[in-house]
Each structure stands twice: as structure tokens, then as C-alpha cells.
């Protein structure tokens with residue numbers, strides 16, 4: 553993921569506290585170059601969801617840029633950087649990386665995963 557994407561993601565997640573923040577990352581060849589901050593329709597400290605119409609709009613803008621969805625991120629204001637049972641149940645993009653940014657400690661911690669069925673596989677997340 554590009555350095556500016558990482559920094560913007562941390563700022564976005566911190567700004568949305570105590571609620572969870574969520575968004576999408578797009579790019580080419582699996583490299584996240586663009587961040588799309590999304591509205592957490594749940595307005596909850598424990599879950600997030602995105603509205604269909606906002607997702608459709610952003611997917612259209614990604615396509616115009618010649619980019620594809622690379623990752624879905626959300627924050628855990630007080631929980632570890634690991635998908636919650638709720639996250640696992642609602643994950644429906646098996647090809648996409650799920651990023652969980654935990655703000656529970658002094659420093660933000662990022663977890664990267666693939667969620668397929670109910671199986672969670674850790675991924676290596678590369679900053680460049």
C-alpha cells in the first residue's frame with residue numbers, strides 16, 4: 553500500500569472514533585494507490601456496513617481511473633487487529649484483502665487478511 557494511503561487511513565480511522573471507520577482501497581496489480589473513505593452506515597463502535605449506492609458510485613469512479621478494488625478496511629477503536637465474528641460472517645469478497653486497523657493501543661496496528669467462507673488467512677501487508 554502506498555505511504556499516503558496508509559497515513560490517510562490512520563487519520564480517517566482516528567477521526568471517526570468512537571465509531572468504526574470503513575473504506576475501500578483501489579489500485580493496479582494488487583497495489584493500493586487510492587483510498588475511498590466510506591460512510592459507516594451502522595454508526596457503531598462494534599460494526600460497520602456500507603451503503604449499496606455509495607459502493608456502486610465508488611466502483612464507477614475506480615473504473616474510470618482504471619483501478620480495481622484491492623482491499624476493504626475498517627477500524628477497531630477498542631479491539632485487536634483481527635476480524636470479529638461479525639466481520640467474518642459479513643465478508644463477501646473472497647478475492648479482496650480485509651484490513652483491520654486497531655486503535656486500541658498507543659500505536660495503530662494493522663492486520664491484513666483474506667476471508668473465504670469462514671476461514672481467515674493472514675496476509676503480508678507491504679508499505680511502499
Ligand SMILES: [Zn+2]
Pocket residue numbers: 598599626627628634635636639652
Ligand atoms: Zn471489525
